[in-house]
Amino acid sequence: MGAPPLERTRGGSGRLAGEALVVNAAAGTPVIGIDVGSTTVKCTLVDPATLRILWSRYRRHETRQAQALAQMLEEAEAEFPELARDGGQAFITGSGAGPLAEAVGAGFVQEVNAVTLAVEHRHPEVRSVIELGGQDAKIILFQDDPAGGPRRVLTSMNDKCASGTGATIDKCLLKTGLSHAALAELRFDPERLHPVAAKCGVFAETDIVNLVKAGVPPGEVMNSLADAIVMQNLSVLTRGNTLQAQVLLLGGPNAYLPFLQAAWRLRIPQTWAERGYTPPGDGDPEACIRVPEDAQYYAAFGAVVFGVQAAGEPLAYRGAAGVHAFIRDDRRVRLGEAAGPGLLAEDEDLEAFRRRYRVPVFKPPALPAGARVGGYIGLDGGSTSSKAVLIDAQGELLAKAYRLSQGNPIDDTKGLLAELRDQVRARGCDLEVLGFGATGYAADVLDQALQADANIVETVAHMMSAQRYCGDDVDVICDIGGQDIKVLFLQNGVIKSFRLSNQCSAGNGMLLQAMADQFGVALQDFAEVAFQARLAPRFSYGCAVFLDADRVNFQKEGFSREEMFAGLAQVLPKNIWQYVVQIPRLAELGRKFVLQGGTQYNLAAVKAQVDYIRSRVPGAEVRVHPHCGEAGAIGAALEARWQVGQRGESRFIGLEAAIHLEYTARTDATTRCGFCDNHCARTFIDTRTPQGATSRYI
Known part of the structure; x- marks a missing residue:
């Protein structure tokens, strides 16, 4: 898309027609704009005479902002050698620009101003701008002066919470199992939307998990999220103002996600109709609400627009070499008191800690060749993963299976059951299922579809499992799952009370996984990376969204990946005990603590928890469940064994029937609830066994 002429009628920048831009760059040398x-x-590299973009790059930095920028500048300098040779000019904007401006030798431009200038220059006809970034959202409104003076510019940004941004989309995408490629091809369907609370990114994640576990197709889940994001921004960020055409959609999410664009084009005209606003022309949403070809570059381009108008002496361009020097030399000097110690003391024996707390590798017991093995299956359909175990009549573990949730609990269950069957067959035996129990988010669906013998509450399942492996004298059980935290307080072998994380998922396993993904590190390597740090930033405990905001600030300050991981591990027990539990004296709870949940495979998380508990409970015994990831499933299997023993028979539909279960999930006009005026969308899951038995879950 070409830029309009430099001379134009008076606009928001206050320039009169015929006024020339002041260009400080050397003749013919592109000006660099960085966001x-x-x-x-x-x-972006921009021709200062025509303000046309000559070169551009867009890249996820995986929290390594300086390194990503250095690589980009090296690429630019290789293609345009005059930048370094003739002394180019650069202007920088964005949330991470502050510490890097001096390193690059770039002038700093506030990002709202940069976007505003870019839009004024390229689109004088535009009256409203919506920009979604990774961590923030902006709405800019241009209002004409009736007297013919400069336009008034109203701006609004989200505060600390990252709801309604690309970060929320990324985190929820992990839970659906959709790939980025599939997401880019998704089409918006307003007839298949489900309620999602987008006011808080964490609440949105909770709703997304519930939809996934209810069997809602991933495409419908992401469409519902997009609709919620759009409605959240239209209702909150507009601050009571009405967007007026033309409307411009900017930022990476708006540029790359057609289904999000379609949601804007549906909801914005609806607000116009509600408020009696008539857009100019025929009101075609495609014409009134536009996404420019390079929507992701407007802030970087706007920084250049600001720079070429600026008077004063230009800064000395240092380029890629300056950023490399910043990475190498300047970081530790600036960290100051924001840094605390790492996870390991100078003289601490890491190998001794690993030997004591590493979860042992499961070695299945030998089975008699050719035998028909009878056992009870327990399945825990969690928020981010599903686990299944097989125990014998004595409660001994025979086999276990694990998989990340694929977006549908029935598919996950069928796969896990087949895996358990195949494990037994591989040992030369046949499997006879004597009973089936379920717990977790998916338990209600499986209870009806598979006729489970036990549908057990998660807290009880975890208590039964902990006592089975760690003794009846356990005082406290701390289970950290993908989406929630459960802390159980026991007395005389029974649950006295408990604490659960409510809607906020601060301090859970999914937070660590999302952070690892942002850093480009496999989750299983998190601990090894964290243990390398000798310093760690001091994260504020509490809301996961605020933790992510801290992460953004710390990466701007120059903390390394290793140090960030150590800091995230250290804040985990604070989120558990100070944010969720809120009991000031841990010693009152007892002295024997059991750590459960898949997060306990992460030894950095375990180290932080052990240190925290022992510093507050003298003589505390802290144990990690030997099957921490499958603890809930083991409890479900134990309960199924007890229920079948009491009843004398199992109601389970059978292993092969469950593996070959057919089902349909339907959300359309016929499934909408008609009991009130809201007419909420509902999903009907209809199942059918090979023998013809049917069931429905709503």
């Missing part, structure tokens, strides 16, 4: 955001770095 360092919370999740991506954007870089």
Whole structure:
């Protein structure tokens, strides 16, 4: 898309027609515009005479902002050698720009101003701008002066919470199992939407998990999220103002996600109709609400627009070499008191800690060749993963299976059951299922579809499992799952009370996984990376969204990946005990603590928890469940064994029937609830066994 002429009628910039731009760059040398955001770095090279973009790059920095920028500048300098040779000019904007401006030798431009200038220059007809970034959202409104003076510009940004941004989309995408490629091809369907609370990114994640576990197709889940994001921004960020056409959609999410664009084009005209606003022309949403070809680069381009108008002496361009020097030399000097110690003391024996707390590798017991093995299956359909175990009549573990949730609990269950069957067959035996129990988010669906013998509450399942492996004298059980935290307080072998994380998922396993993904590190490598740090930033405990905001600030300050991981591990027990439990004296709870949940495979998380508990409970015994990831499933299997023993028979539909279960999930006009005026969308899951038995879950 070409830029309009430099001379134009008076606009928001206050320039009169015929006024020339002041260009400080050397003749013929492109001016560099940089936008360092919370999740991506954007870089443009712009011809200062015509303000046309000559070169551009857009890249996820995986929290390594300086390194990503250095690589981009090296690429630019290789293609345009005059930048370094003749002394180019650069201007930088974005949430991560502050610490890097001096390193690059770039002038700093506030990002709202940069976007505003870019839009004024390229689109004088535009009256409203919506930009979604990784961590923030902006709405800019241009209002004409009736007297013919400069336009008034109203701006609004989200505060600390990252709801309604690309970060929320990324985190929820992990839970659906959709790939980025599939997401880019998704089409918006307003007839298949479900309620999602987008006011808080964490609440949105909770709703997304519930939809996934209810069997809602991933495409419908992401469409529902997009609709919620759009409605959240239209209701909150507009601050009571009405968007007026033309409307411009900017930022990476708006540029790359057609289903999000379609949601805007549906909801904005609806607000116009509600408020009696008539857009100019025929009101075609495609014409009134536009996404420019390079929507992701407007802040970087706007920084250049600001720079070429600026008077004063230009800064000395240092380029890629300056950023490399910043990475190498300047970081530790600036960290100051924001840094605390790492996870390991100077003289601490890491190997001794690993030997004591590493979860042992499961070695299945030998089975008699050719035998028909009878056992009870327990399945825990969690928020981010599903686990299944097989125990014998004595409660001994025979086999276990694990998989990340694929977006549908029935598919996950069928796969896990087949895996348990195949494990037994591989040992030369046949499997006879004597009973089936379920717990977790998916338990209600499986209870009806598979006729489970036990549908057990998660807290009780975890208590039964902990006592089975760690003794009846356990005082406290701390289970950290993918989406929630459960802390159980026991007395005389029974649950006295408990604490659960409510809607907020601060301090859970999914937070660590999302952070690892943002850093480009496999989750299983998290601990090894964290243990390398000798310093760690001091994260504020509490809301996961605020933790992510801290992460953005700390990466701007120059903390390394290793140090960030150590800091995230250290804040985990604070989120558990100070944010969720809120009991000031841990010693009152007892002295024997059991750590459960898949997060306990992460030894960095375990180290932080052990240190925290022992510093507050003298003589505390802290144990990690030997099957921490499958603890809930083991409890479900134990309960199924007890229920079948009491009843004398199992109601389970059978292993092969469950593996070959057919089902349909339907959300359309016929499934909408008609009991009130809200007419909420509902999903009907209809199942059919090979023998013809049917059931429905709503």
